[in-house]
Amino acid sequence: xxxxxxxxxxxxxxxxxxxxxxxxxxxxxxxxxxxxxxxxxxxxxxxxxxxxxxxxxxxxxxxxxxxxxxxxxxxxxxxxxxxxxxxxxxxxxxxxxxxxxxxxxxxxxxxxxxxxxxxxxxxxxxxxxxxxxxxxxxxxxxxxxxxxxxxxxxxxxxxxxxxxxxxxxxxxxxxxxxxxxxxxxxxxxxxxxxxxxxxxxxxxxxx
Numbered sequence: 765x766x767x768x769x770x771x772x773x774x775x776x777x778x779x780x781x782x783x784x785x786x787x788x789x790x791x792x793x794x795x796x797x798x799x800x801x802x803x804x805x806x807x808x809x810x811x812x813x814x815x816x817x818x819x820x821x822x823x824x825x826x827x828x829x830x831x832x833x834x835x836x837x838x839x840x841x842x843x844x845x846x847x848x849x850x851x852x853x854x855x856x857x858x859x860x861x862x863x864x865x866x867x868x869x870x871x872x873x874x875x876x877x878x879x880x881x882x883x884x885x886x887x888x889x890x891x892x893x894x895x896x897x898x899x900x901x902x903x904x905x906x907x908x909x910x911x912x913x914x915x916x917x918x919x920x921x922x923x924x925x926x927x928x929x930x931x932x933x934x935x936x937x938x939x940x941x942x943x944x945x946x947x948x949x950x951x952x953x954x955x956x957x958x959x960x961x962x963x964x965x966x967x968x969x970x971x
Contacts, residue, residue, distance in 0.1 A: 795945045799952050802915075806956055809908040810963060817968070819900035826905070826968025829889055835965045838881045839957065842916075845874035846954045853947050859935050868927050871950070875920050882913050905964065912960060915953055922946055 817826065852867035886906070889895065896906040926946055929939050 792941075792944070795948060799948060802952070803956075806908075806911070809904075809911055810959070813904040813908050813964065816900040816904040821899040821901075823899040823902065824894055825901065826964065827970075829894060829905075830965050830969050831885070832965065832969060834881060834885060835961065838878050838885075839961055841874045841878040841881070842954060842957055845871045845878065846951055848874060849947055849950045853943070856935060856940060856943050861930060861934070864930055865927055868923055872920055872923050872927075875916055875923070879913060879916055879920075882909070886910070908960065908964065912953065912956055915956075919946070919950055919953060922949070 848867050848870040852864055852871060855861075855864035855867055886909075889902075894902055896903045923946065926939070926943055929942070933939060
């Protein structure tokens with residue numbers, strides 16, 4: 765009988781037959797950590813907004829600046845883009861370049877439409893004298909909504925890069941991993957927007 769039944773001694777421990785974790789798992793684990801840090805950052809923005817929501821300094825409150833029809837259109841565009849992104853994931857699994865490019869192009873167009881409406885919303889508020897310098901509430905509003913918009917912008921740049929890589933190199937393993945990470949990122953933006961839409965817009969109007 766071995767004197768080291770649990771194989772704790774180095775001299776009797778056989779190397780793992782399975783070897784190191786696959787790169788797919790390592791990349792996914794690292795990207796989940798990145799997403800968690802992003803969620804923590806947004807949690808800070810949400811907390812700041814919750815504290816400053818009533819600090820209007822005599823200026824407009826959320827119910828005075830929110831146009832639910834406009835924000836509803838933004839929400840519909842972003843949710844539809846998430847559906848198109850899911851279709852791109854299915855096309856990736858099927859190794860179908862044509863439908864991948866179609867689905868990603870639809871994701872990009874819908875995301876760009878979302879950004880266009882958000883830019884209109886911001887410009888409209890600024891032109892009416894309700895920019896971020898007007899009050900602590902508006903500073904928190906522009907910071908939170910603008911940070912999400914910045915993430916969508918970066919996502920669109922990433923998306924077009926993925927389209928170009930698939931067109932040039934096909935569905936290589938490393939490209940498929942990047943597409944999977946992009947999908948996680950894009951769907952996470954949808955989750956954050958739903959929380960933002962509820963907290964900032966719906967509850968703001970209810971107040």
